[in-house]
Amino acid sequence: MADSDIRKGHCLCGAVTLAARITSDGIMACHCQQCQRWTGGGPLINVRVADVALSGEDAITHVRNSEWGERGFCGTCGSTLYWRMQDGEISSLAIGLFDDQSGWTMKEEIFTDRRPDWLPHFDGASQSTEAEEFAKLDKYLEGDAS
């Protein structure tokens, strides 16, 4: 993936617009129950990004549903924008915001034991359970504290 792959997007109402450098053509799905409720059904599907430029930041509302993470959404139209570590950088964005989703492949599914029965898994995507994800998070948080 070229370093210069900058893509643009916006929320449903247009109050929040963004441009971001796409750092991987592999997208990922989170099947955790918080994401299912937040998106209104199905997983939260993200693409990894860097150098995020946002306009309309005043329209963004944050909600904290865990001790470590926070979710950003448009306070006007409700569009899902991103999940990030609290006060951390935005390192992934919801794919539906982007005008151009070409060239992306589902590579990673997490919280797979929370995936509902009606939703098949993506062929070729790595699979990781809730317990595996929390083990990774614990390691990350321990590293953060030291």
Ligand SMILES: [Zn+2]
């Ligand atoms: Zn909006």
Ligand SMILES: [Zn+2]
């Ligand atoms: Zn999730």
